[in-house]
Amino acid sequence: DTGVSQDPRHKITKRGQNVTFRCDPISEHNRLYWYRQTLGQGPEFLTYFQNEAQLEKSRLLSDRFSAERPKGSFSTLEIQRTEQGDSAMYLCAIQGSWANVLTFGAGSRLTVL
C-alpha cells in the first residue's frame, strides 16, 4: 500500500474515445499531483490540487484534459477525444504537510490504438 490508489491500472482505448482515471489518496496529505510519464522519460507535471482548489496547470494539459477534485478527496483526470500521443503512464502523487516527500501511486497506463 503506497498511500495512493489509482484506477484503472491499464486502459486500452480507440482513438477519439474519452477516458477517465481516478486517484484515491489513502494517507493524510496536503497536495495532490498528476504527472504523465512516457517510455524512457521522467514524469512530467500536469496539474496539482490543494484541497479542492486546482492551483496550477502545465501547458501540457491541453483543453482535452480536465482534472477535478470534488470535496478535496479523490481526484479524476479525464482525457477527451484521445489521440495516440496520449499513450503514457498517468501518475498521481500526494504530498504531506509535514514533509516534502512525494508519495506516488502505481499509475494508470493508457494505450490509445
Add this chain to the structure above:
Amino acid sequence: KQEVTQIPAALSVPEGENLVLNCSFTDSAIYNLQWFRQDPGKGLTSLLLIQSSQREQTSGRLNASLDKSSGRSTLYIAASQPGDSATYLCAVHPGGNTPLVFGKGTRLSVIA
C-alpha cells in the same frame, strides 16, 4: 527553467559492485532533491530526500549527496544486488509552489 540531467542513461554491473549514479541540475536555487526508484510498469518509490541545507542522506546501502553550488547530486549504492535492478530517478524541488522537475532516470541492471 530548471533542467535535470541523469548520467548514465543505463548501467549494467555485476552483483556486489559499488556504484554511483549521477544527477545534475541547471539552477542551484533548489529547496530539496529527491531520489526515486521505479520498477518496470510501476509507480515511483521515494528513496531519499536531501534538503538544500544538507550535504548527504543515508538509508541502508544507499547514500545520496548534494552539492548545491555545483548543481550535482550522486546516489551511491553499496554492494549491489539483483533486486536493485530498476530505474532510478532524480527530482529537484525548485521551491515555493513549483512542482518537482524530474530527470529521465538511469536504468540499472545488476547481474547475478
